[in-house]
Amino acid sequence: MPNPFSKKRKIVRQASTSGPKKSKRVKLRPGSDWTKRNFITSVWIPSLFTKRSGTRARPLFPKVQPGQISITWIGHASFLIQTHEANVLIDPIWSMWLSVIKRLKEPGIHLHHLPSIDFVLVTHAHFDHLDRRTLRAVAADQPIVVPVGVGRLVHRLGFNIVHELDEWQTIELGPLRISLTPAHHWGARFLADTHRGFGGFVIGAAGRSVFHCGDTAYFEGFKEIGERHNIEIALLPIGAYDPPLAREVHMNPEEAVRAFNELNAKTLVPMHYGTFRLGYEPLEEPLERLRASARQHGIEEKVLVMTEGKPVVL
Numbered sequence: 001m002p003n004p005f006s007k008k009r010k011i012v013r014q015a016s017t018s019g020p021k022k023s024k025r026v027k028l029r030p031g032s033d034w035t036k037r038n039f040i041t042s043v044w045i046p047s048l049f050t051k052r053s054g055t056r057a058r059p060l061f062p063k064v065q066p067g068q069i070s071i072t073w074i075g076h077a078s079f080l081i082q083t084h085e086a087n088v089l090i091d092p093i094w095s096m097w098l099s100v101i102k103r104l105k106e107p108g109i110h111l112h113h114l115p116s117i118d119f120v121l122v123t124h125a126h127f128d129h130l131d132r133r134t135l136r137a138v139a140a141d142q143p144i145v146v147p148v149g150v151g152r153l154v155h156r157l158g159f160n161i162v163h164e165l166d167e168w169q170t171i172e173l174g175p176l177r178i179s180l181t182p183a184h185h186w187g188a189r190f191l192a193d194t195h196r197g198f199g200g201f202v203i204g205a206a207g208r209s210v211f212h213c214g215d216t217a218y219f220e221g222f223k224e225i226g227e228r229h230n231i232e233i234a235l236l237p238i239g240a241y242d243p244p245l246a247r248e249v250h251m252n253p254e255e256a257v258r259a260f261n262e263l264n265a266k267t268l269v270p271m272h273y274g275t276f277r278l279g280y281e282p283l284e285e286p287l288e289r290l291r292a293s294a295r296q297h298g299i300e301e302k303v304l305v306m307t308e309g310k311p312v313v314l
């Protein structure tokens with residue numbers, strides 16, 4: 001008889017999966033021109049003197065009806081997704097500093113104003129996605145889903161039911177179907193832990209679907225993600241495309257529009273911009289470029305730019 005109060009590690013991996021792998025681990029070697037600029041003097045120091053903007057409003061969470069999905073952007077890649085039956089938190093980060101990098105926008109709401117969270121999803125172990133302090137505060141014996149190789153990290157933070165997914169794998173969690181999708185990125189928190197997986201998630205709920213892309217460079221896998229999963233709402237990263245080491249690890253806004261079209265999704269919600277300065281590009285540039293590209297491709301009305309802390313029901 002298993003002891004329900006046992007704190008013994010319980011990390012569940014799924015049985016093997018179908019189809020060829022699409023993910024690619026980006027090498028750690030910097031791009032050729034990375035020494036020509038100085039990230040510390042041109043981005044890091046100025047950001048320390050930048051006043052933090054945004055406010056944490058008391059959120060007015062809607063009563064989510066059957067068939068509806070409510071999305072609340074917390075900031076960066078953090079979202080609260082609510083269906084009629086479940087509340088899901090993805091890549092939650094409330095910390096004001098990413099180690100030495102200053103958060104330049106307040107999280108949209110206070111952590112203590114969150115509704116009870118049924119499931120937590122973490123796309124990869126990078127510090128801006130797997131925030132130990134936030135996860136510790138959120139952990140309340142609910143299941144957490146992570147890519148293969150990340151389970152032990154989150155288990156330590158108080159999550160006793162850990163599901164590790166490999167690329168294309170799916171699990172049913174209560175009323176939700178959660179699948180891990182491929183990406184071109186890397187998953188190491190430090191230098192040596194390169195075994196950690198990374199990816200994005202498709203959350204399916206009663207015929208509706210939300211795709212959280214995680215972090216990725218542009219790659220040819222979006223079409224297949226769209227074919228395997230009928231994607232409606234795509235949360236796509238548009239920032240940090242000009243990173244300090246000049247590696248190809250994040251999409252730019254034009255590539256996000258291309259990915260959106262290849263996914264064949266209905267709504268594009270941009271993310272991963274405006275919160276932390278992780279690249280040389282100015283904070284406001286990603287959104288300007290996204291708007292221009294969307295106009296060029298005639299998909300302006302499909303782009304939903306969210307305000308942190310303001311739920312939108314779709």
Ligand SMILES: [Zn+2]
Nearest residue numbers: 124126185215
């Ligand atoms: Zn990352």
